Amino acid sequence: MRFRKNERSISQEEQIESSLLRGESITPLDALKKYGAFRLSAIIFNLRKKGHNIRTDMVDNGYRKYASYKIENR
Numbered sequence: 001m002r003f004r005k006n007e008r009s010i011s012q013e014e015q016i017e018s019s020l021l022r023g024e025s026i027t028p029l030d031a032l033k034k035y036g037a038f039r040l041s042a043i044i045f046n047l048r049k050k051g052h053n054i055r056t057d058m059v060d061n062g063y064r065k066y067a068s069y070k071i072e073n074r
Helices: 012-021 028-035 040-049
Strands: 054-060 065-071
Touching: 012 028, 012 040, 012 065, 028 040, 028 065, 040 054, 040 065
Parallel strands: none
Antiparallel strands: 054 065
């Protein structure tokens, strides 16, 4: 897909923010698959700085532990 010079693609941070605001949770693997974002924790840090109340749950699937992020209800 090609963009015109005046069109702006939506950043990974904006896409993840939108996903969280829709009530979805996101893991690092989700972020990589859906948005190509390798550093989800850095994006979450930035979103928290913007004022979002984001909860971190640690998930243990028996093999690995990983974070799952979700916006807390207001």
